[in-house]
Amino acid sequence: MEKRKKRIWVRSVIQIFFFAVVLLVVISKSLAEAGVSIPFASNASLHAICPFGGVETLYQYITSGTFIQKIHSSSIVLMYAVLFLTLLFGPIFCGWVCPFGTFQEFIGKIGRKIFGRKYNHFIPEKFDKVLKYLRYIVLALVLYNTAVTAKLIFQDVDPYYALFNMFTGEVAVTAYIALAVITISSLFVERPFCKYACPYGAMLGFFGLFSIFKIKRNKQTCIDCKACDESCPMNIEVSSSKTVHDHQCISCLKCTSDQACPINNTLDFKVGGYKHEN
Amino acid sequence: MKINQKLLGMLIVTIIFGTVFISSRFGLWQTTNTKIPQKYTSADYQDQYDPADIKGSYTFGEISQLYQVPIDDLVTAFSIDAGDASSFKCKDLESMYDKADGKEIGTDSVRLFVALYKGLPYTLNSSTYLPVSAEEVLLIMGNMTDEQKQFVASHKK
Known part of the structure; x- marks a missing residue:
């Protein structure tokens, strides 16, 4: 949605x-x-x-x-x-x-x-x-x-x-x-x-890199709008990852569905993957 | 399981301030010096305070009392005003002596001076310097080894 x-x-x-x-x-x-x-x-x-x-x-x-x-x-x-x-x-x-x-x-x-x-x-x-x-x-x-x-x-x-x-x-x-x-x-x-x-x-x-919570992207609902990449202050290419494993990520959550990502439940700070995801 | 910004914000504040609170209760939260230096761990010197634990906030009066170094000798060694000697802080030496030549006189200098004055074990650090007046006091005291004399001779300003 x-x-x-x-x-x-x-x-x-x-x-x-x-x-x-x-x-x-x-x-x-x-x-x-x-x-x-x-x-x-x-x-x-x-x-x-x-x-x-x-x-x-x-x-x-x-x-x-x-x-x-x-x-x-x-x-x-x-x-x-x-x-x-x-x-x-x-x-x-x-x-x-x-x-x-x-x-x-x-x-x-x-x-x-x-x-x-x-x-x-x-x-x-x-x-x-x-x-x-x-x-x-x-x-x-x-x-x-x-x-x-x-x-x-x-x-x-x-x-x-x-x-x-x-x-x-x-x-x-x-x-x-x-x-x-x-x-x-x-x-x-x-x-x-x-x-x-x-x-x-x-x-x-x-x-x-070893943190429990990480930024996760739901590939099934992602519309590839790159809003996450644009919002990242550390220039991380979030849109190309399923899980962000980048030593520069500062966990600001700007890229998530709470903020920049326009689709709910698509980019979240979470443990584990998304349901119904391949 | 996902976490949103509000919950995350609350967790950050709770964990940081919770840690401060709990560590305070157990006496682990120290933001200032206790003014009681560590003692040597080796058997030969176990009753002696270790000069390596002198802090920049220690006054010459406190150092004199803790390490049994006459304040007059500290005044002479570091050429400070005798009237202010008791309240003079080690860290104030840094602003008193010019360090443009890369030779800093500061808290490390006081640590070295006290150790050599009392003949206590101390690791010589090549970046530590003493005023010429301190060398003179140390030579009069006569507690230095030949190696220490050479070090001081090559680390004075």
Whole structure:
């Protein structure tokens, strides 16, 4: 049964909520250092609530039982929570929770207004396919150098850190440059940092391949309109798969029958196949 | 079995905040330092705090108390204002010393200094540097091995 394309607000609400939580934590921390405290807001730093910090400190934690500088046990707790979510639903942290993903999406909305259908299609597919593996190199470099130095070395080039600590005076020039590059790139490409450079996205993308829930396409009811391909922020060719097994999928569900797909029960986030399907 | 966006949204919030809540109940949710460093695990030093666990938020006053290093020696070694010494945080060294030459003086420097000052085991890291004044204090203390002396001589600024 055909239906009109619906505007789904749930994901946006969740994204804004987590963005606001992180912003509140950062503001609370800054005020705490100035001797002012916000009721109900914790005194945690941005690093303390970042699950990637748990990944970065894992080597030191296993080998010496201590954390690398600026990281606390909260990061490890969040790392496990996000890993659990990923094994259930894929890299849902990227698509629904990560405030830097939300920021890039927001800038992308401006890019989409400027360039229309051309937006997110500037990079030729053959280059895009290769560039998408760059983030695994970034992940390997970050993990190796963090293990060797026991320092949070990624902070100096981390655009996410630069965004939320812009006015603290603690951000390296290189991180500001990274933020500027990502912001400008987001006007042309959707989620450029997630696609090509995010080390945590690389790790979650890998574990997402083993998730229980996946995007599934019902070949019998699919009308091959390619609305799913058009809607995918990560440029995945959803219309050619029965099950989406792509390390770039962020489980945003934009392609599903809940949103872009015009046919009910044709593209769903589910376990198992469709009834009456060959 | 399929899942829609509303249910998924609720599950994400529940799992993340549920994990935070449960880990808090079991004392696993720490977002700040406890100010009690780890002790060495080896039998020879098991009653000693490990300098490797000094955090950037530790003040010189706390380090002096925990590791039994006179605060005057910390002041001399890192050339800080004696009046602010007790509340001076290790991480503040990073902004105090220029790192344009790639040689950073920071929390790692304090860890190294405390270990060598007390003659405690410590893994020498090639990216750690000490001020010249710290080398002078360490030489007076005389707890360094020849290898450590060579390391410090080649890692000062």
